[in-house]
Amino acid sequence: MVATEILRTSDQASYERRFEQIIGNSPALEAVLEQVERVAPTGSTVLIQGETGTGKELIAHAIHNISSRCGRPFVRLNCAAIPLDLLESELFGHEKGAFTGAIAQKIGRFELADKGTLFLDEVGDIPSALQPKLLRVLQEQEFERLGSTRTHQVNVRLVAATNRDLTEMVNRGEFRSDLYYRLNVFPVLLPPLRERREDIPALVMHFVEVLGRRMGREIEHIPPETMSALSSYQWPGNIRELQNLIERAVILSNDGVLPNPLPAAETEQRATVSLGATTLGATTLRDSERTLILQTLEGVGWVIGGPKGAAAKLGLKRTTLIHKMQKLGIARPGLQSSENVMGPGPQVPDSFARHLSTN
Numbered sequence: 001m002v003a004t005e006i007l008r009t010s011d012q013a014s015y016e017r018r019f020e021q022i023i024g025n026s027p028a029l030e031a032v033l034e035q036v037e038r039v040a041p042t043g044s045t046v047l048i049q050g051e052t053g054t055g056k057e058l059i060a061h062a063i064h065n066i067s068s069r070c071g072r073p074f075v076r077l078n079c080a081a082i083p084l085d086l087l088e089s090e091l092f093g094h095e096k097g098a099f100t101g102a103i104a105q106k107i108g109r110f111e112l113a114d115k116g117t118l119f120l121d122e123v124g125d126i127p128s129a130l131q132p133k134l135l136r137v138l139q140e141q142e143f144e145r146l147g148s149t150r151t152h153q154v155n156v157r158l159v160a161a162t163n164r165d166l167t168e169m170v171n172r173g174e175f176r177s178d179l180y181y182r183l184n185v186f187p188v189l190l191p192p193l194r195e196r197r198e199d200i201p202a203l204v205m206h207f208v209e210v211l212g213r214r215m216g217r218e219i220e221h222i223p224p225e226t227m228s229a230l231s232s233y234q235w236p237g238n239i240r241e242l243q244n245l246i247e248r249a250v251i252l253s254n255d256g257v258l259p260n261p262l263p264a265a266e267t268e269q270r271a272t273v274s275l276g277a278t279t280l281g282a283t284t285l286r287d288s289e290r291t292l293i294l295q296t297l298e299g300v301g302w303v304i305g306g307p308k309g310a311a312a313k314l315g316l317k318r319t320t321l322i323h324k325m326q327k328l329g330i331a332r333p334g335l336q337s338s339e340n341v342m343g344p345g346p347q348v349p350d351s352f353a354r355h356l357s358t359n
């Protein structure tokens with residue numbers, strides 16, 4: 001029984017670590033994370049698609065981190081950033097003298113990623129001349145270094161990402177259909193931020209906290225107009241744009257108040273923004289944090305830990321959420337100490353534990 005308990009605790013801790021950096025609890029994001037959990041342990045190829053800044057690279061890391069390959073290398077290659085001839089040697093490596101300028105032997109990314117994960121970013125930009133070679137290594141798990149006839153066997157899990165419409169590229173003859181089908185074993189589509197606006201307040205607060213700490217500028221107050229302007233903006237650059245705008249706002253902040261970093265034209269005629277059932281009337285960071293935590297706890301029936309718990313949904317460690325709840329004076333309404341279903345966990349004071357449940 002003790003052993004089971006320990007197993008459950010460590011399972012839970014590792015779950016929290018997995019998605020710690022992925023903020024948001026919109027149904028759209030939840031659906032993506034469920035797919036990630038399902039496919040990660042399988043070793044199958046994953047194709048992540050989504051607009052720029054939607055978190056494709058973050059998801060690629062998460063897939064690796066919760067797979068059995070997590071102790072092995074995670075190797076990334078951006079196919080768009082490298083000219084054709086260099087890209088081939090980046091992927092497969094080369095022998096000394098394989099081409100002019102090949103002054104030493106080079107190990108390619110497929111070899112470096114052996115037993116681990118290779119993340120091919122911007123895979124839609126891979127030149128047509130290289131597509132057959134990529135297909136072969138994906139199918140056979142074998143390749144030759146440039147300038148060598150020796151065949152290398154590898155065991156690589158491929159995660160690919162693109163913000164281009166690959167089916168459209170296949171129709172136009174710019175992307176080989178056989179490679180597309182080989183990549184598209186398990187597609188994950190990341191929704192743009194404007195289609196999951198419920199996540200905006202949590203993301204804003206996350207970046208305010210992280211960037212404020214990094215820059216030594218503590219933000220204590222987010223005016224409701226600012227939060228509502230941020231919540232109703234279109235975010236063409238998605239989460240990366242949000243992150244950059246929050247950084248600008250933190251720099252421009254005075255007396256701990258977060259200014260609205262959006263241009264005036266974007267903010268006109270936008271009153272309060274309704275977030276699901278409740279309107280987030282943010283007056284201070286403390287208030288908006290409190291509202292968000294309460295809403296989330298109520299949404300999950302006051303479950304704190306575990307995959308479906310409030311901590312995971314808020315992208316927080318269980319202990320961090322408990323600490324925040326204590327700080328903000330949030331407790332489950334109407335629960336007697338005798339109904340405590342969590343038991344006094346190691347990090348939770350008894351006086352507080354009775355308000356919580358873990359599953």
Ligand SMILES: Nc1ncnc2c1ncn2[C@@H]1O[C@H](COP(=O)(O)OP(=O)(O)OP(=O)(O)O)[C@@H](O)[C@H]1O
Nearest residue numbers: 021022023051052053054055056057058163239240
């Ligand atoms: N759900 C999220 N929670 C917290 N941070 C996020 C989330 N999604 C994305 N980010 C952050 O936003 C930034 C952009 O994410 P990422 O680089 O993964 O996007 P991308 O889809 O790969 O973009 P691009 O197509 O431009 O390469 C990163 O700093 C990432 O950490």
Ligand SMILES: [Mg+2]
Nearest residue numbers: 056057121161
């Ligand atoms: Mg990226």
